[in-house]
Amino acid sequence: MKEELCKAFCGDLAVRQVPDGLAVRTGFRRPDGDAIGFFVVDDPVYPGLFRLEDDGGTIPFLEACGVDFSTDARKAALQDLLAESGAEFDELESTIRTKPLSKEELPRAAMTFVALLLRSSDFLLLTQERVVSAFKQDAAERLRERLQGRAVIEENMPVSARLPEVIPDMVFRAIGRAPVALFFGTTSQRVNDAIFLQMANALEAHDDLAVVTLLENEGMFSRDLVSRAMNRLASVPVYRRGDEDAAIRRIEEEVLGRHTTLH
Amino acid sequence: MKLREIIGSEKTGIKISEWKNGAVSRPSFPLSRAKARAYKWGSAYEWCTVRFSALGQEFCVLILCRFGREILYATLGLCGPKDTQVLCSYEFHGTEPGWHCHLTCESVTTVPAGAMRGPWMRRLPGAREFHRRKSFGISNRGQALQKVLDFYGISLKGPLL
Numbered sequence: 001m002k003e004e005l006c007k008a009f010c011g012d013l014a015v016r017q018v019p020d021g022l023a024v025r026t027g028f029r030r031p032d033g034d035a036i037g038f039f040v041v042d043d044p045v046y047p048g049l050f051r052l053e054d055d056g057g058t059i060p061f062l063e064a065c066g067v068d069f070s071t072d073a074r075k076a077a078l079q080d081l082l083a084e085s086g087a088e089f090d091e092l093e094s095t096i097r098t099k100p101l102s103k104e105e106l107p108r109a110a111m112t113f114v115a116l117l118l119r120s121s122d123f124l125l126l127t128q129e130r131v132v133s134a135f136k137q138d139a140a141e142r143l144r145e146r147l148q149g150r151a152v153i154e155e156n157m158p159v160s161a162r163l164p165e166v167i168p169d170m171v172f173r174a175i176g177r178a179p180v181a182l183f184f185g186t187t188s189q190r191v192n193d194a195i196f197l198q199m200a201n202a203l204e205a206h207d208d209l210a211v212v213t214l215l216e217n218e219g220m221f222s223r224d225l226v227s228r229a230m231n232r233l234a235s236v237p238v239y240r241r242g243d244e245d246a247a248i249r250r251i252e253e254e255v256l257g258r259h260t261t262l263h
Numbered sequence: 264m265k266l267r268e269i270i271g272s273e274k275t276g277i278k279i280s281e282w283k284n285g286a287v288s289r290p291s292f293p294l295s296r297a298k299a300r301a302y303k304w305g306s307a308y309e310w311c312t313v314r315f316s317a318l319g320q321e322f323c324v325l326i327l328c329r330f331g332r333e334i335l336y337a338t339l340g341l342c343g344p345k346d347t348q349v350l351c352s353y354e355f356h357g358t359e360p361g362w363h364c365h366l367t368c369e370s371v372t373t374v375p376a377g378a379m380r381g382p383w384m385r386r387l388p389g390a391r392e393f394h395r396r397k398s399f400g401i402s403n404r405g406q407a408l409q410k411v412l413d414f415y416g417i418s419l420k421g422p423l424l
Contacts, residue, residue, distance in 0.1 A: 016357055020331035023357030032365055033386035037358020039332060055332055055356060056305045063303065064379035066296035093305035124380075188372040217295055219345030220376035 021050075026114050030121040038113055040106065049100035052087075052113045056095040058120055067123045074123070085116035096120075135216040136184045139239055140170060142248050143182075147172055151255050159197070162205035166197045172255040178208040180234070180255045185215035188222075191229050198232050210234035210254050214247060264318055264371050266350050269339075270416045274315040277417060282311045282404050292325040292338070295346045295377035307331065309404060314342075315417060323347065324415060328407045333357035333399040337411040338379065346376040349384075353414050355401075361394025363387060 012027030012035070021041035028036040043049040059069065059078075069075055082089055086109075087098050096116070101109050140155075147153060151174035158164045159171045159181040168181035169190075183194040194213040201207055212235045218226050229236045235254050237247035280291070287302040291312050294302075304310070304327065313324040321342040328335045334356045340347035351366040365384045367374055374383060388394055401407050412419065 014360070016333075018331065018333045018357040023332065025358045025360070029390060031382075032380050032384065033390045034356075034365075035358055035390065037356070039357070055334055055358070056307055056329065057334070057336075060302050060304045061379065063299045064294055064297045065381070066298070066378050068298040070298060090305075091303075093307065094303050095305055187375055189370070192372065217346070217377070219295060220343060223344055 024110070028114060028118050031124055036114055036117045036121065038110070038117065040110075043100040046100045049102060050106060051097050051100060052106070052109060053095050053097040054117060056093060058096055058117065059089065060094050062120070062123050065124055077123075078120075081116060081119055085112050087113065087116055135239060136169070136186060139184065139214055139244070139248070142244065143170065143172075143251060146248055146252055147174075147255060150174060151177075159209055160201075160205055160207045162207060163197060163200055165200065166193045168194075168197065168211075172251075174255050174257075177255065177257060178210050180210045180212055180251070182251065183211070183213040185213045185221070185229075185236075188225055191215070191221060191225055195228055195232055212237070212251055212254055214239055214251065264320070266339075266366055266368065266371075269317055269322065269350070269371075270414075272317040272416075274317045274417050276314070276316045277419060278314045279408070280312045280314075282309050284309050287325065287327070292323060292340060293345060293347055294349075294379060297377075297379070308334075311404075311408070313408075313411065313415075313417060324411060324417075326407060326411050328401075328404070330402055330407075333401075335399070335401060335407055335410070337414065339415060341371055341374075343376055348374045348376045349379055350374060352380070352384075353411065355399050357399070359394075361397040363394060 009027065012025070014025040016023045021039050023037060023039055025035045025037045030036060039053045039055065040050055041053055043051050063069060067074065069078060087096055089096050098109055098113060144153060151172040154171040156167055156169065157171055159168055159179055169184045170182040172180045172182065181197060183190050185191045191213050194211050198211040201209060211233050213229055213233055215236060215238045217240065218238050235250055237250040239247045285304060285306040285308065287304060287310055308327055308329050310325065310327045313326065315322055323340050323342050325338045335354065337353040338349055339351045340349050348371060350371060351364055353364050355362045364387045365380060366387060367383050375381060401410060
């Protein structure tokens with residue numbers, strides 16, 4: 001049993017010589033499929049001692065994926081993680097590294113360092129989920145809070161039996177008002193879906209309805225696509241940080257009418 | 264429009280920036296979800312960008328290298344007005360078994376803008392699958408640039424008259 005466990009933990013371990021030292025690959029993986037790895041390099045100050053370092057890309061890569069280490073909570077979480085592992089982050093070189101280590105100290109320190117890199121990658125996992133769904137979840141939650149009891153809210157349902165091809169993210173039906181089909185503009189495809197629904201209704205179904213797309217950031221899309229959406233849809237609000245309420249109010253107006261919104 | 268079509272298409276207006284060290288300035292490869300003003304790579308990293316037009320769109324490849332650790336990232340993005348949709352990253356790092364890609368095979372319209380990587384991308388070949396090119400084989404900027412130009416089908420020579 002011990003042998004099998006050792007094989008499972010160490011079977012994927014690989015060591016390569018690179019100009020700076022040794023590159024070590026472990027069997028643990030980041031959410032993107034790449035291995036958790038580290039480098040063993042000579043300590044530049046103390047001859048005969050070594051340091052364990054990441055590739056200098058862990059933190060820049062996380063930041064480029066949307067992790068914001070400037071917030072107090074994230075900064076503190078990273079500092080705690082580093083302190084627990086006896087490592088430091090060199091801001092100038094964007095490198096995570098250990099203190100100088102003797103050859104004998106390396107194996108145990110390597111285990112701790114791998115755990116640190118593995119836990120750092122959890123920041124990425126969290127952000128990837130947020131990248132896809134945070135805007136959508138946040139906006140949907142606000143709309144539910146705002147319109148619950150004042151309109152019937154349907155999710156992922158066709159707005160009309162005559163328009164089954166494209167499914168809006170949310171449909172709002174208020175008494176005495178045309179239903180509102182809402183698309184979250186997470187990708188160009190969804191904005192195009194909204195335009196398609198609008199055009200299909202205008203040409204074929206002729207239902208009384210309003211199609212709205214809520215953009216997280218209009219800079220994500222080409223100017224042509226944003227123009228097409230603005231010129232065809234009932235409304236194209238932007239859920240910009242700090243101005244989310246105005247975007248939600250704009251949809252509320254579309255659902256309930258201009259004079260029945262809450263303030 | 265899919266990645267395969269972009270790589271196979273004719274490229275025009277190719278512009279290669281100067282190589283620099285350290286932080287990648289934001290306008291060089293804008294990613295709206297990255298909060299830092301610049302992507303703070305250390306001074307050991309060297310980078311440049313290759314911009315080109317293809318299929319009526321503008322693209323940018325960000326090349327990041329750290330030769331001492333045998334690392335190269337070549338990230339292809341579709342340039343929007345203020346943001347970038349990352350479509351593919353062709354990579355080697357000393358801790359991986361060989362050259363590989365993180366990419367999307369879907370239409371570019373399905374790719375969220377503004378993040379370097381996300382669940383919409385897959386690794387090819389799979390992490391435990393056979394890697395055809397196992398050695399880094401690059402030791403300077405010129406070799407790095409040529410490797411990336413070859414991979415993305417960017418030819419600096421004009422068409423034959």
